[in-house]
Structure formats: structure tokens, C-alpha cells
Amino acid sequence: MNRKLEPSLGMAVVVACVFVMLAILSMVSDAPAQSKREAPLALHEAAAELPWKRYRDWPTRDMSKFNTLAKLASPPAPKAPRKLAGPIAGDAAAGQKLVADRSRGGSCLACHSMGPAGNADLPGNVGPDLSEIGNAGREDEWLFNVVNDARVYNPDSVMPPWGTHGLFNDQEIGDVVAFLKTLKSPAKYRSPLDDPNKRAAPVEARDNLDDLVNPGLWAVERAQALWKVSGPSGSSCATCHADARVFNSWAARMPRWEPRLDKVLSVEEFVFRHTKATTGATWLMQSTENIAMSVYLHFLANGQPISVDVTSPGAKAAFERGKALTARKLGQLNFSCLDCHDPTRGGLKWIRGQWLGEQKGQYDHFPTWRTSLQTIWDIRKRFQWCQVNIRADELPPDAKEYGDLELYLASVNSGLKLSVPGIRH
Amino acid sequence: MMHRMTRRQALALGAGATAMITVGDAPLAFATPADADAEIAKFTGGKPLTAGKITIDLPEIAENGNTVPLSIVVDSPMTPDNYVSDILVVADGNPRPGVAVFHLTPLSGRAAAATRIRLQTTENIIVVAKTSDGKFLTERKQVKVTIGGCGG
């Protein structure tokens, strides 16, 4: 400031400053309530490829006979245990191979220690250690039924119904039972790392915001370039948003209930619908442009605590639907979200060498760089892969059910600070 | 950290080793799959290896083998008349054992290098360092590469 100002001029400057500050304050206070001038959205087209086609390098099996997040189709659980005509004459050696066969839906070792099976190499601990099951005095019929469909004894079982869902036939279940009966001595692990009860939970210590550590971060530069590229309408993001830094908390409040669409709107779906309505560009969900822009919008809000609205009537109903979906059994393996990610079930345990995280901590780093695939996944692709991996059909990325689930998950992650793009295995 | 093998471990690794290692005065046979051995022999010209003086920093367990951070430090001066000139890295369970050879100079300042590597499976990373006076040091470390839960 110029200290030689005349008093009257000084006063005028002060008054002017106050006006400017009031104007800024009113803009700031308006910012959260942008409903006065709603962001333009293209409302009538699909936000993802339609009809949805599974990613080219993913398994192509048809799981239409099993539940998805959008429909119920799985066969019912049997009402009573199967009666066997006599003792099982299975092939224990064949059974030992089957329990480690990862092509059948993850194998028994994913969840159980089983003595020498799979070379005692990184078994999981979601289910009990079966290394001494042969001493338990269990009858063939009981063992057969537990493998065939454990729900006949425990309706709440996490175990896949291997027989009912067609993963193993009767002969194969007999072979597995024959192998189980040979297990009579405590598990001997090859190293402490192999013992799932001693294996330390993985800690992600890499600096995800270092561009020499996390190639996902390069998407920020790509998005900054895209920001200035004019679409078919002749305008670009920069036409209306000259300074992207105003989005320094926006993504932390997403997803949100959008009455105009009657669904939950995520950052990625917003990017498609808003861009379509303004610049005219077609940045479908899962396109490289869409993912880059989502990374950038989240990146701009890094450090902000996740804070989504679940109080408005539409949002509350969506939250409740999303919460209910986390308990739905899906696919041929018949897993719900909670089966794997709730600590009272499989959460915070090992499936073979992979750690199952709980729901909290599964949202604040998305979109995230996947080192195993050398690519960025948004949360919707993560949802899709969970389903395909447990042998369920996925939904298109813009499915309403994913919106409900994402709002619920974001709410569970409330308070965690965004750190995007994350880096994960 | 010095890597010392017990006699039992050395025996368990079995025959087929060609690289001779000395720990103190006692010669030990490191059994590496033949290809890894050949790669090391090509580098050393068949000269003997001395275990130790190399610190390998690798995760004990890798959730995938696609990009495993590897850091190597050799306890050595880096002066014009006494320095580490070359560092060979091999992985004995990969389709091909060679990973990289680093060439250093006194201008490197420290006998150290780091990179990120691909591992096919649970396997040993073997590092051999050549000093400017023609000696060869070696060290190894196993990385357990995780088996996924859900299968394919």
C-alpha cells in the first residue's frame, strides 16, 4: 500500500476494499449452493458405452445365471443336506490338486490353510485352518454337504456353494472330501510369511503424489492440456472455468444425488454429462479423457476431507439402497461386498497372498494407479472388477446401482482426506 | 548385512552350481538355476565371488511382480584408484535371468543404484559387484511374489 495516501483518498480505498471483500464473500458463500444456477448437464444419453461391452482383456465367462447388483438370478440354497448312499470313495490326490486350482474360482487355499496343499505357500485365513480336519471325526456326508453348499448348516456362511453353483461336480467334491480326511497334522508353513496369522498386513508407503513414483499423476498434466481444448461447440473447460483451482474441494463432496437424473452422480459421470452439455465433447466414462479429468478434479481437492450429503430425501434413499446392496450375494462365488470387506466376515484377513481391506480406506485414493496393470482405475472400474473376479456380471459404469453403492462407500469414508491418484498393487 | 548360508541350506540348494562363493575361508556353492549362473559367469569371467559388502533393499513380499523396487548399496570407496565399476543384477526365476548391469565411475560418488524390476515368481535377486581392482562381491535376497486370491 502507498503510505502517502491522503486521508480522504485512503478512506475511499478502504471503502472500496470492503466492497470488494463483501463481493468476494458473497461469491464464496454462494459457492456451496450452486443450485441457484445448476451446472448444465446432458440428461438423456448414456454416460458410458451402450450396450456395455466388457473390457477386452477381462475374462469372458457368462454369469447371467447368477445375481448381479441389478438383478436376482442365483439358484436357491438347498433346504436340507444331501443324503449320501454310502461312504465317499474319492481320489485324495485329485482332491489335493483341486483345492489349489486357481482356475475354479480362487481355490480352497484362498481362505484355508490345508496342510501341504499348494506347498503351504501363502494360504489365506478367511476360513478356519483345516490342516487337522481329518482328526475331527466328521462324517463323509457332513464334509460333502459343507463343500457342496455350506448354507444347509449355516445360512449366513461366507463359503461359496461349490456344488449348488456348479463350480465342482459330485465326483470332484468327493475327491476334495477324500483329501480333507487325510489332513491330520498342524500346518507347517515354509516361512513365517506363509502363515496368514503371522503375515503382517501390507502398508502402502509409496509417495503417490511424486511423479517419479506414481505414473497416475501424469494424468493431471494431460487433463490440464484437455482443459484448454475446444470441443465441437467451440468452447473449452477454460471458457467458463479460467482458473481450475476453484475446484479445490468440489470432488470431496462427490458423488451427490442429482434430482434431474434421479440417480447419484459421480465425478466421472458429471464429467461426461457436463462436458457434453457445454463444450460438446464426448468424454464417455472409462475413456482416457474422462479418467484424466476425474484424476485432475480429485487432485485439485486433495487434502479435503470426504464429505458427501446423505440427508436430502433422494440422497438418504440412495444411501440406504447402497448399504443394502453391500449385503447382496453376487455371482457364482456368492460373495457380498461385506463378505470380503467387513471385519466381522472376511475383511482384514488374507485370501492367499492378498489382503482384504475394510470399506474405510477404499475410496479416498480413487482414481488410483494400479501397478499390476500399469493403468488408472476409477472406483466404478474397481466395482466392476470385484464382480467379474467373483464370477458375477458387471454393470455399465453409469449404472444407478453403482451410484447408490458409491454414495454409501463415500459416506463410510467420510472424513478421510482425498489423496488422488492413489497407488496400489 | 552379510548373507550367510547354513550348511543345510547350501546342501538343500543342491548340485548344479558353478559359481563359487567364499565366505571367510570356507568355499560355498551357491546353486542358482543354470541360466543365472551362466549370466554371472559371463560377468565374472569365472573369477571367484566373495559374499558380503552389498546391501540389497527389496520388499520381503511383493503384492505383484510388475514393479518391485530394488536398491543396491555397496560398501566401497569411490576414489579414482578404488571404486566399484560395475554391478550385475540377475533374477533366478525370471524367464531370462538378466535384469541390468550398472556401470559406475569415481564421479558416481557412491556405489549405489536403484531401479524397479519385474519378477515372474517368488525368486532370488542376485547382485554381483565388480571393483576397480578386479574383485567380485556378491549378495542375494529372496522376494516372495504374492499369489492372488480370486484366481482368474
Add this chain to the structure above:
Amino acid sequence: MAEKPRLKVPAQAKKGEVVEIKTLLAHGMETGLRKDAGGAVIPRKIINKFSCEFNGKPVFSADIEPAVAANPYLQFSARVDESGTFKFTWVDDDGTVTTAEHAILVTA
């Protein structure tokens, strides 16, 4: 569009100081061991050689195999006795050479 090489090198150092250098080049490092959907081998295409010079003198270099991960990352050290320029060079199987430079001011 090719990504630019990424470097982390100090801008200043004291004479005789050993500085840490981190480099990364965006590159798929195709191993030559993979097959495409039709069963045909995808040809090898990797960065096979990296080198770093300081004022024309060799500091560090690497012969690289397909077992180095995609986006090859190399971290090493350099002792600097004078101000000058680091020159980094990456050589692709297809003959493409990528270079980058970084100046450092060395004070007494």
C-alpha cells in the same frame, strides 16, 4: 504423444558434494515374451541403454533387460566438483534416442 523424461536433480550443490539423481522415462518396456490375442508374439521394445554424463564425462550408465519395469526408473549418485550440465540419454530398441539435460550450480 511421448511423455517427457522426468528428472529429480538438485539445482545447486556444494563443491565435492554427492547428489542424488532420479530419472524416469515413460515407456512400456514390452518384453518380447508376451503374445497378443491372436497368439502372435508381441515384438520386444524396451529401453536397452541409459547413460548420464556430467560436462561430457561419464557418471553412470546401465545396460537394461526386459526385467526392468515399465517406465524405467533409475536412481544413482554423482559427485560434483564444478558447475555444469548433466546429460541423460535413453536408447530404445528401435533406435530412438531420448535426451534430457539438467544444469547444476556448484558453490564453494
